[in-house]
Amino acid sequence: MNTHITLLAIESSCDETSAAVLRNGQLLSNVTANQEVHVQYGGVVPELASRAHQQHIVPVVAAALQQARVTVDDLQAIAFTRGPGLLGSLLVGASFAKGLALARNIPLIDVHHMHAHVLAHFIEDPKPPFPFLCLTVSGGHTQIVHVKSPTDMQIIGETQDDAVGEAFDKAAKMLGLPYPGGPLIDKHAKNGNPLRFTFPEVSTPALNFSFSGIKTAFLYFLQEQQQKNPAFIAENLADICASMQHTLITMLLKKLRKAARQTGISHIAIAGGVSANTGLRQALAEMGATEGWQVYVPRFEYCTDNAAMIAMAAYYKYLAGDFCGQEVSPMPRMAF
Numbered sequence: 001m002n003t004h005i006t007l008l009a010i011e012s013s014c015d016e017t018s019a020a021v022l023r024n025g026q027l028l029s030n031v032t033a034n035q036e037v038h039v040q041y042g043g044v045v046p047e048l049a050s051r052a053h054q055q056h057i058v059p060v061v062a063a064a065l066q067q068a069r070v071t072v073d074d075l076q077a078i079a080f081t082r083g084p085g086l087l088g089s090l091l092v093g094a095s096f097a098k099g100l101a102l103a104r105n106i107p108l109i110d111v112h113h114m115h116a117h118v119l120a121h122f123i124e125d126p127k128p129p130f131p132f133l134c135l136t137v138s139g140g141h142t143q144i145v146h147v148k149s150p151t152d153m154q155i156i157g158e159t160q161d162d163a164v165g166e167a168f169d170k171a172a173k174m175l176g177l178p179y180p181g182g183p184l185i186d187k188h189a190k191n192g193n194p195l196r197f198t199f200p201e202v203s204t205p206a207l208n209f210s211f212s213g214i215k216t217a218f219l220y221f222l223q224e225q226q227q228k229n230p231a232f233i234a235e236n237l238a239d240i241c242a243s244m245q246h247t248l249i250t251m252l253l254k255k256l257r258k259a260a261r262q263t264g265i266s267h268i269a270i271a272g273g274v275s276a277n278t279g280l281r282q283a284l285a286e287m288g289a290t291e292g293w294q295v296y297v298p299r300f301e302y303c304t305d306n307a308a309m310i311a312m313a314a315y316y317k318y319l320a321g322d323f324c325g326q327e328v329s330p331m332p333r334m335a336f
């Protein structure tokens with residue numbers, strides 16, 4: 001009898017098509033296809049994302065199974081991202097997973113994309129002990145999550161408007177950098193002075209964030225400077241990027257510190273695409289040293305959207321016997 005728990009997981013919430021195989025909690029493969037098609041539009045175009053997922057899903061799943069050296073006969077369950085995300089994108093992954101589960105007569109597991117970002121910390125060591133706090137920062141979300149167990153977590157602070165990844169991407173767009181601009185701001189910031197320019201921070205209640213004010217302040221700042229010097233951006237790109245990045249990171253870490261002091265929790269993790277940011281990683285390590293935290297940062301490929309984290313979340317649901325039926329439909333605005 002096969003006593004292994006081998007899961008196939010599919011992630012298709014936004015613009016990455018990803019498939020992963022996990023056996024008994026150990027990752028065997030994680031294959032991701034990026035969608036270049038959106039670059040020319042300066043952002044993700046939902047209809048094009050959905051079509052690209054349709055093109056990528058079969059080869060990506062085939063590659064994940066092959067790299068893991070398993071076949072569909074070895075699978076005990078199929079997992080997929082149910083939401084939140086773009087409806088047309090989610091539908092591709094969900095339909096594929098449902099079809100395969102039906103054909104193989106094995107259980108289906110629906111996964112919440114934001115739970116999975118948090119559980120990306122369990123793919124590799126060191127794994128945070130419970131309870132821990134996770135600052136989840138992506139293109140669509142900015143959340144401080146109180147994690148009590150793999151299946152019991154609660155948002156204690158979140159953005160009231162834009163996500164921090166969106167602030168990075170929109171700032172980059174204003175600077176004429178291509179989409180997604182977050183990694184490019186990071187790159188240019190490495191050569192710049194983070195204290196050269198200051199932008200007004202908006203004060204927000206409790207543990208919540210707001211990034212729409214700084215976006216507008218940044219736009220006005222650039223317009224004013226360019227009126228004085230049309231070459232302002234080109235001549236000061238590194239300092240502008242470093243200063244904007246520094247402001248965004250400071251806003252994030254202030255609330256994270258407040259959350260840690262309020263809850264008395266000293267195991268602190270970051271997750272989501274923006275946790276790939278080198279400035280944030282460094283600033284978190286520094287604050288961690290001052291505050292006496294144990295800090296957890298996933299490897300780069302597990303920060304941005306990937307199916308390995310979906311597989312990890314699905315593994316805990318599998319152990320809890322938490323499966324879903326064929327009637328399940330994607331939820332673009334899935335509650336946490």
Ligand code: KG4
Binds near residue numbers: 139141272278
């Ligand atoms: O988690 P993710 O891959 O997708 C969503 O679920 O949104 O996050 C994507 C976001 C984008 O806004 C991207 O610009 C940002 O993460 N990002 C970064 C960096 N790498 C990715 N932002 C700043 N610095 C980076 N190095």
Ligand code: ZN
Binds near residue numbers: 113304305
């Ligand atoms: Zn994500």
